[in-house]
Amino acid sequence: MDSPPPPRDRRGMRTGFTTGTNAAAAARAATLALLSGTWPAAVTVSLPSGETTQMVPVETYLDAQCATCCMQKDGGDDPDVTHGALICATVRHTQQPGIWLEGGQGVGRVTLPGLGLPVGEAAINPVPRQQIHANVLAALESLMPDAADYLAHHGLLVEISVPEGERLAQRTLNPRLGIVGGISILGTSGKVYPYSTAAWRASVEQAVQLGAYHSPAHLVLATGARSEQYAQQIYPQLPELAFVEISIFTGVALRACVQQGVGKASLVAMISRIVKTAQGRMVTHVAGNPVDFAFLAQVCTEAGASPELVAAVANANTARHVLELCQTHRDMAPIERLTDLALTQSQRFVQRLGGQLALEVVLVDFAGGVLVVRQGHG
Incomplete structure (x- = not known):
């Protein structure tokens, strides 16, 4: 099953979806698989703009401890350096109650102040952080009547990774900004608009x-x-x-x-x-x-x-x-x-x-x- 094509803007050009939206979709699908034991054929992901879209996992892995899902980023008619890259999320159980987020392989890490993220943190910007959290919570709420009670006693750790992220980052401004080891997870609206x-x-x-x-x-x-x-x-x-x-x-x-x-x-x-x-x-x-x-x-x-x-x-x-x-x-x-x-x-x-x-x-x-x-x- 293929993901639905990105919508077109008023000029007939295809919009795409941000790394943040792909990470949120992967995290939502992995949460569903970890807690239900089966992978969804497609997953509905909510965007910061309030819209939703459907995405189809391209790579998955599941065992008793964790679930990993990868989405392939489609930048629409704005093929930036991350177009076609795999954006992955691994969700596993943790003893610390709540939903926790960290960056894994290929996600950059902040080494300099002035970027709006604490030094040492994964370069996952604030809006994508909120988007990932909201979609993981939505997955929980779709599976259990009282997700809040579950999270008060159980925890989920979400790790975002980009297998080719370190290589791709060399074609971005990240090295100059002191973001090392990979790309940033970005997006304010959840969509990528054609860059012409x-x-x-x-x-x-x-x-x-x-x-x-x-x-x-x-x-x-x-x-x-x-x-x-x-x-x-x-x-x-x-x-x-x-x-x-x-x-x-x-x-x-x-x-x-x-x-x-x-x-x-x-x-x-x-x-x-x-x-x-x-x-x-x-x-x-x-x-x-x-x-x-x-x-x-x-x-x-x-x-x-x-x-x-x-x-x-x-x-x-x-x-x-x-x-x-x-x-x-x-x-x-x-x-x-x-x-x-x-x-x-x-x-x-x-x-x-x-x-x-x-x-x-x-x-x-x-x-x-x-x-x-x-x-x-x-």
Whole structure:
């Protein structure tokens, strides 16, 4: 039995499923097999977006102590380095009550701060962790009337592995980020969207056009799915179509706003995108625009930061690490200065287009809290 083909987006391109979704599906199937003694022909897996999909195990192993299931990642029309890779989960009984998660062979391990995961932890990002836990729990609930009581007295250990992960990781940014030994388990929506730059740019332009029709006075440009979710909490009065997920295409979105005659645009972003925009990067993909830590150290100096903070920022690992350093030193002036620069660079970009567009830049943290707001004028 083959897995159903991934759905297609509005352009007719196939979406795929993240490593996180594959890990969650494998963990759910392995849990069902361990506790029932038989493998499901297919397993329904829930996505962080609230949707579900079906996946079919491609490799399985079962004995009295553990169950191992592997799914083959289908990236749809976005064949990244993990397309076709086996994503596996081994579930075994443990004496510690509850559901426990760890990384096995081919899953990277965090060695540097600033990535949102503790040093030493497996590189399984927070949303996939929640997704794996939710699907294991759903498997339990489908087999027994009181899963909560079972977990109060029994434990399940879920180990995620990627047999080719260490080799594949050499073709990713993981080594540069201090993630060693394998790939990261990723995904915020559970899906992988087709990575075609021309089509992607066009979709951003179309979204701005649609948004301008329904909310001409004010559009909110969010750089990712989580940023968009947080933006909707910041501006609850705006209609849904006023929110545009622009991904890496800040400049494309601003140009489209000018062309569509939008009155005001609010850029809502997390620290890494604020840093890139402050550097004047209107396309903010990490591969082409690395964070300039010398620039960040200079910003700290201009903001009056202590020599200790300036030195720490110069040797930071990520933009998130810089934010954490400023918070630790109780000095947010450099972060405020960065937001000012992001606004200034965006205004200059609009001015070069000869447009009139009031701008606002909002920096949010990783839980959706508003850290800095800067207002400009058209």
